[in-house]
Every structure is written in structure tokens, then in C-alpha cells.
Amino acid sequence: MQYIGRRKPMQYIGITAAFAIASSAVFAADIKGKEAVIQSPGGKYTTALEEAYIKPFEAETGAKIRLVEAGADESVAAVSAQVKAGKVEWDGMSSVDAPYMPKFIKDGVIQKIDVSKIPGLEKLPKAVRSDYGVPVLNSVVTVSYRDADNVVPLKSVKDFFDPNIKGPRAVSSLAGEAQFVCALALLSDGVSVNELTKGIDVNRCLKVVDPIKDQITAYWANGSQMAQLMIDNSVDYCLCWDGRVIQAALANPQWKIQYNGGIQFPGYLTYTTGTKNADVLDAFAVYMLDPKRQAEFTKLVGYSSPNPESVAYLPDNLKPFISVTPEAQAVLTTLPDALFEIMSRQQVELGKAWQAYVGQ
Template sequence: MFKKPASRRDFIKTVAVTGAALSAPSLWIPRAFSADNTLIIADNGGAIAPALRAAFYDPFEKETGIRITNVAHESEPVTQFKVAVDAGSHIWDLAMVTPDNVQRLTQDKNYIAPLDITDSKDILPGMLTGNWFGFSVWGTVMAYRTDRFKGEAPKGWADYWDTEKFPGRRALYRSPSGTLEMALLADGVAPKDLYPLDIERAMKSMSKIRQSVSVWWSNGAQNTQLLQSGEVDMSDTWNARAIAAIKAGAPVKIDWQGTYSVDGWSIVAGTPKLKQAQAFVRFCMHPDRQAVYSAMTSNGPSNANALQKIEQSKAELLTTYPKNLEGLQRRDEVWWSKNYDAVNERFQEWLLEG
């Protein structure tokens, strides 16, 4: 079962403590595998595909002689993962999954193989369990156009909800996950008290902002475009999408209050290449490799030492940069796993009422 995430305080403390220690964990990579070995990895595909290839796949193949064949899984990979195990097809050896996926893949039957990793001294708390390693940390935060707010700028979700003090065009994600957390933060709920979510309170808070939302966005590319074009003045966002707008030259700034989530690796139970898969996961723990991935994707690394290997101006825009992390609460994926369907139905019905 997926263990309860470590506290944010432990997370930040580890970043601070290990930040000065640049030694990498002992990641012994066997070289005894035959050159014709191939690992099939199911990942998220899309915009992060080149980063996965450059940071992990190609260097691992060069190091070990094990070829990496990657395929993009569906946005909801649990069913595919289960089919791969139940059918004994071995179509995947590893998959990129979330803690929520892990929870559902171990509830009634265990579909995940053990990682067999013991050396994790530089890995941030909550990023490694017996069957999952998180390496890609992303935040749900607020972004605003600095050309629209030249004087006092909005700070936090209470300001986003304050349409009199901060008038302007707003956008919100057309999904309850992440959005309801922001509604509760705006209503005065402390980050540590977010879960279990008070749905009634969250929906009342949402009703206060409904008429001021110009766009309900549904994907990351749309979110970036909204910020970049100036169609909206402020929006919730995934930090990487805001950074994409910033890199394109848009006058956008991130306010680091919100939540964070993690994507990671799990090994498919029954794979005949268990040792090779375990070696790959250990390889992905290396700070050098994580630094390449984070620099290319703008998702934070889980090895604290990786931040020291990234240009300072880029590191300061990552979720796991200590100052940013102070304002973020880890999303409770286990809670969402149990409640998403019912909450989403309520949320979508609420949208139609407007």
C-alpha cells in the first residue's frame, strides 16, 4: 500500500540539509545484462517525452547496454497496468504513475513489483516507498500578468477571490482536483487542514467566484496560451505551464501558494526483467539525471542535490525549491482516489448550473 506522504516540514528540512551535500546516492548499475535486453516503459508521453529520453532513457542505455523502448500510456493508466499483469502479456516492464494510481493498483490485488532500494539518503521524504519512486514534482499554483498588476500584486488565493481589490479576467481549471483546494484556501482554510476536503464549504466558496471566471480551461497548452496571450490576467496553473509562458516572453509571475503532486515509477508485477527495471529506477535517483529532467520540464526533482546542479534562476522556478515549497501542501491522492468520481459529478453539475 502507498504510505501516507511525509510532512511538508520534513520535505523542506531535507532539501535544506542535503543541499550542501553534493554526493550522489550509491546507485550501482549492473553491467552484466546482455546487450539485447530491452525494457518497455509506459510514460506520460507528450511534452515531457524528450526530457525522459535525454535525462534517463538514452544515458541508461549507454551505461548498461539495456535498450529502452517507451510508449505513451493513457492519461488514466490503471486499467492498462492491470491488464498487462492479468494477461501475463509483459507489454510493459515499468510505468509512470501517481500515488493515486499506486493506491488503486494495490487495493484488492497487488499489481506492482518491489523496487528493492535501500539507499535513499538524498531523496526527499515521501518520494520513495517499497513499490514507487517519485521523481517529477509539479505544483498547482497561481500565475498573474505583471503588466496588469503594476502596483500591488495578488498574493495567495484570498486575493484571487477578491475581485474588488484585484479586478481582472480570471481562469480556472475545469476540474475539481486542485481547484477545490484553492477555493478552501481562499476561504481561510489552513494548508495543513485541507484534507479531508470540506466539499460543502468548497462549493460555497466556488459560487463566490463563478461569475468572475472568464475561461474554464481544460488542458495545459490552453492554460499557457491564456497567460501568454493576455486573454486572462490571472489563473490557476501548473507551474510548468506558467514557466512555458514566461519562457515565451510573457510578463507572467508565479505565486507559490497551492498544492503539489508527484509522478513516479512503478514496476509491473511479473515482469521477467525485474532486476533490469530495478536498476533503471535506481539510475533515475541520480541527481545529475534528475537535474537534466527538471531543467527541461520545469518539474521539481526529488533528489535534493539535483537543485545544486541547475542554474539558479531556473532552480528558483521549481516546485521543490525550498522557498516555493513552503507555500505548498502535498495533494492527498489517496483521498482523491476514493472520492474523485462523486466530487467530479457534483462539480460538473455545478458548472452547468451557471
């Protein structure tokens, strides 16, 4: 995702702002009194949605956004059942990671968006755009390290898998994270992205991990655990999500992020097939694409927002951690849709193999 963290000329910003205000006014007239129900994963993400987007959106438009908290697996089952029964209760999902999109599209669980009704999408890099969702954040799986005496700084993700770099490490124990662990392990071992799209070799993946297995001293099972391991300095290195690194670093400034060799993909606001409130979702999507609001969201949740202009509104202490800066984009790998499809097909296989390996 090639984001550019520079301000546009003042005249252009003025035109954009005026257009956004005009659009908001039209939407407010059309959707006042209506309500859309959206799934949210809970925790800091839900809080950030409410504070950065939902409360001001409701105040400005008179429409309502009601959040239903549910985890990824629960959401997949619930939305699929609702569509199959023809009784849509959740109009959308607030953050569907790109690897899940091919299956949702294939199963008819999410419907196409009308891009003509969502000004702001055209500013985003083509790599993050989708006919089936509005990008709301840029997710990265990469490595972090503790900046301390006797801890070797990681110069790339490849260093995490180097057994000669000693130190306690943390990775996920979750079946759903196996696809990311293996993708990073194989890329670090010289496998190209194109080769990965032909299939993820789980045996080779485990052979890459095996030399450092004795240095993996902690396995995280959720985002809170991931962050806490870093905050408490329980490990020196973590293979983890960038948002949790930011969360940890704000509490414990020793922690640094290394984007070199990391993988990135967008998370989307999706519309459930059969929703009767697409107009409310359209208006909310326009609201969410505003760069100032996205900067507020990033401050609260930690993850980078997709609008390139949002970086200009962030404090300097956050900018080194943001994945949409030119510096980060130069060293990150964007995963193609073909690889997401492979991940979707192999997810169960990879998950079972990874959990069996972790349990040995």
C-alpha cells in the same frame, strides 16, 4: 516535501559519484541486451525522458527502454487489464501522481520496489518515499499571475478566490482536476488538511468558487492549453500546474508563480505487478536519481525533480520557479496519504459535480 537546494561538501559528492559509477557498471553488466517497456504521457514529458535519461542510459548500459504513450485514464485501464489477465506488456509507468497510488496499491496493479537495489532513495525526504514507487518529479498545483500594469500580484492561493481582486482567470474544466481545485479552494477558506482527510465538501468548495465564477473566462482541458493561455496573455491569473507556468514564463517572462498556499505531491515511476524486467527498472531508477541528470530533465520538462542536489545544477533564471528550494518548501502544503485515499474515493463524485458546475 522539504528539499534543500545546497551542494554537499565536495568530498561527499565525490564519494556519491564514485558509488553511482560503480553501481552503473554493475547494472550495465547485468542488463545488457534487455528491454523494459514503460508508459509515458507523451508531449514534453516524453521528450524530456528520452533526452535526459533514456538515450544516455541506453548508451551506457546496453539495455533498452521503450516508451508507450498513453494518457492517465487509458493507462489505468490498460495496466489493470494486463495484470488481471496475467499478461504484462508494460513493465512500468513513468509518472503516476501520488493521488492515484492508493487505488493502484489496493487493486494490486503495482508491486513493491526493492529499495536496497536503488541507492539514492535514502537522500530523498521521507515525505516523498514510497514502497511502491520511485519519485521522479515534484508536482505542484498553485496559482500564477501576469506581472503587468493594473494586474494585482497574488500573494497566496487564497487571493485567487478573492472576488475583490479583479481580472480574468483560468481553471481546469476536467473532472480529474476537481479534487485539486476543491482542495485549494477549501484550504483557502480555512479548512485544515486534517479536516480534508475526513472528506472533501464539494458544496462548500463550489461556494468558495462562486464569487469569482464571473471572472473565470477560460477553462483549460489539457496542459498545452493551460500554458498557451498564459503565453498569449489571455488571462491575468491561472490556477494551474507549476511545470506549465515555467513553460509559459520561458516564452512570456511576464508570468510569475506564487507557491504560497499551493499543494505538492510526488510523481512516481511504478513497477507493474508481474513485470519480468524489474532489474532494468531498478537500474533506470538509479540513473534517474542522479542530480545532474535530474537538472537536465527539469530544464526540458519544467517540473522540479525530487533530488535535493539537483537545484545546484540549474540556471539562475529557473531557480525562482523550482518547488524544491527552501523558499518554496516553506510555503507549500504537502498532502498526506490519507487525503489521497479520500481523493481516490471521491474522484467520480467531485468530477461530476465540478463539470456540472462549469457547464452551468
